[in-house]
Amino acid sequence: MVTCTNHTNAAGGDDHNNNNNNNDSSSTENFHGTGSGGSGRSSTSTSSSSSSNYCVWLVCSVMFLVSSVMVVAVFTIVSSSSSSSIAAWSPPFKFSAFKSAGTTTKTATPPNISSSKSLAYYFIPNNIISAAATTTLTANATTTPPPDSHLPSPIILTRQEILERGLAKARAAIREAAASHRNFSVTAFSAHIYRNPAAFFQSYAEMEKRFKVYVYEEGELPIVHYGPCKNIYAIEGRFIHEMEHGGNRFRTRDPHSGHVYFMPFSVTWMVKYLYKPNTYNISPLKQFASDYVRAISTNHPFWNRTQGADHFMLSCHDWGPHASRGNPFLYNTSIRVLCNANSSEGFNPRKDVSLPEIQLYDGDVSSKIRNPPPANRSRPYLAFFAGGLHGPIRPILVQHWKGRDAAIRVYEYLPKGLDYYTFMLKSKFCLCPSGHEVASPRIVEAIYAECVPVILSKHYVLPFSDVLRWEAFSIKVEISEIPRLKEILMAIPDDEYKRLKEGLRAVRRHFVLNHPAQRFDMFHMILHSVWLRRLNFRLAQKL
Structure with a gap:
């Protein structure tokens, strides 16, 4: 497209030169006609004609040089604008490729992640995050085309930048709501149970408007894409099922549109199918988690982009935290949604999510309660x-x-x-x-x-x-x-x-837990907790 654009402008310049040459030829002919009194010419007429021809040649040469300079200038402007436009589409991160499964990997360059105060502060009225804590986005291309140019705008946002700008708008809306101290009806919202009801409901609305979760398709049953739906660890299977089959608005099939990425494995089923009873050896669980991270990071660029910071796992089994130790970034960087939310055993409330433990005998709550x-x-x-x-x-x-x-x-x-x-x-x-x-x-x-x-x-x-x-x-x-x-x-x-x-x-x-899920229920509150963790950091464009 760049070559085509430049070729069009160059042809236009050549046409302009041809017109000048035609005008010059016409002038020469008129000059010759005026000087011709008969079949022959005098010496004075010949000398005058030679002098005039020299002047015409000089004028033509100068005009040709001017036209050439104009062609070069137009070509330079178009090339510069086009190259800037192409640069804006360059991928924001350079990913290191995995050699092969089971081998050591080339560690990706740490992502440029800007963190701000935890969004828990959004819900405490007197401790609201300041606007200065959020980094603003900058455009990739800066070349501005001439006002009358037909060229496309050189400022082209990557999909990542579009997502980040949407999150920035959400943060600003939550901040504004938190500071406004809007009054909600206690009957409708029971405001006293929330740290900041205005901030929460604004955040929830922003989540419903924007939040997208990509669910990885890697892995096979029964450990992946499936989990228990009865008894004490039922939340694992219920959440996986709702994400994959519930028809909720949050799942996206396009990984480039995802704000976060869900790894749908069940630690409870790892224990059931991989653990040897009475051995207290949980290495198979850690190995499975490690292999799964290797698979998704080999097949997709998203894990390497953030070292897993925008990825989450969910586990209600007591050994969920131990399984996550299979990969250091899964343990230290990713969002872990855990029932075993013990802050003395590595649970980090800034990035991890506490998951309610619920007993579902035969798949449902007792009829008595x-x-x-x-x-x-x-x-x-x-x-x-x-x-x-x-x-x-x-x-x-x-x-x-x-x-x-x-x-x-x-x-x-x-x-x-x-x-x-x-x-x-x-x-x-x-x-x-x-x-x-x-x-x-x-x-x-x-x-x-x-x-x-x-x-x-x-x-x-x-x-x-x-x-x-x-x-x-x-x-x-x-x-x-x-x-x-x-x-x-x-x-x-x-x-x-x-x-x-x-x-x-x-x-x-x-x-x-509703089936299908309903607004503000446990499924949506879990997602909202993940949404808050995603709002807590920003992926900066890496040129």
Whole structure:
């Protein structure tokens, strides 16, 4: 196209020279006609004619040189503009290729990622991120064509730049909403359960408007593209199924349009099919994760572009964090959506996402807590817990409160004839101690039963805590305060307890799994948490 454009302009210049030559010939003919009085010419006429011919030749030469200079100038302008336009389409990053599967790789140049304050700050009214913290985009090409030129504009944005500009607009809109302190109806939105309701709802709207997730197609069943849809790790399979088959608006089939990239493997199924029982050898899990990263980074350029910073995995199994150690960038750079959100074991709330653990017997929530209980339901018990003595916290709870007080019902395992969910529905507070790992399905079950959760845990980053004010619908008690548990709970005023109950009813929709997914439910809240992490960094154009 550049050659064609230059050829057209050059031809136009030649035509212009030809016209000048024709005019010169006409002048010569007129000059000769005027001087011809008969068949012959005098010596004076011949001399005058020679002098005139020399002048005509000189004029023609000068005009030819001027025309040549004009042709060269036009060619230079077109070439410069065209080359700038082509440069604007150059890929933003140079990727290093993998030699072959199973061999060492050439490490890509670290991406130019600009980080800003965590977007959790967007939801704290007095600590809003400043506009100066976000880097602005710069165009690749700077050559401006002449005003009347028919040439295309040389400033051509790459698809990456278009995505980043969209994210920049989203950040600005969230920042503006957070600073405006808009008032929302408590009936409609229960604003008190959010850190900054205006910022959250603006962010959610921006997510629905812009956010696109590319799901990798690499991998085979049953470990990839599939997962458990029942029991305690059901969220793995449910999320994968919703992303791949739910028909949601967020999935894109075009990897170049994706803001983030989902690796749809199930750690629970890794354990089921790769782990040898009683060996405590989790190397096969790490190897599988490593092989999967190698596959997608060999087949696609996106992992190498950011070293996995815009990629995410999801796991509810306790060994999810350990499996991610199979690749150092998967562990340290990628977004890990984990039930085992233990900040003392490498969970980084700035980039990782805390995933709610939910128990789905036979693939659904128990019918006893599926619907909200009546607001005036009688709750004769102060607190309730029943569960195995896993981990260091539960033995302390059982030691101090099992069989000690009729108001606080603590069991290891419920005796026959007693029902777990009936106790929840009859208790004001549900005790939620961590087991071997920090997460517990009791927290979500307590929300369903509108039994105020009492969090007994260390280093647990609670789900969606960058958006939700957990203190608006739960109680946090330090492990050292377990002996004073009854005193602490009895000291909560009735008005405060009523406010906590209202918060539970309001937050319930964020912890419900629907099929198909519905706005603001657990599936969408997980995606929103990933969306926030993606907003926290920007891919700068690398020329």
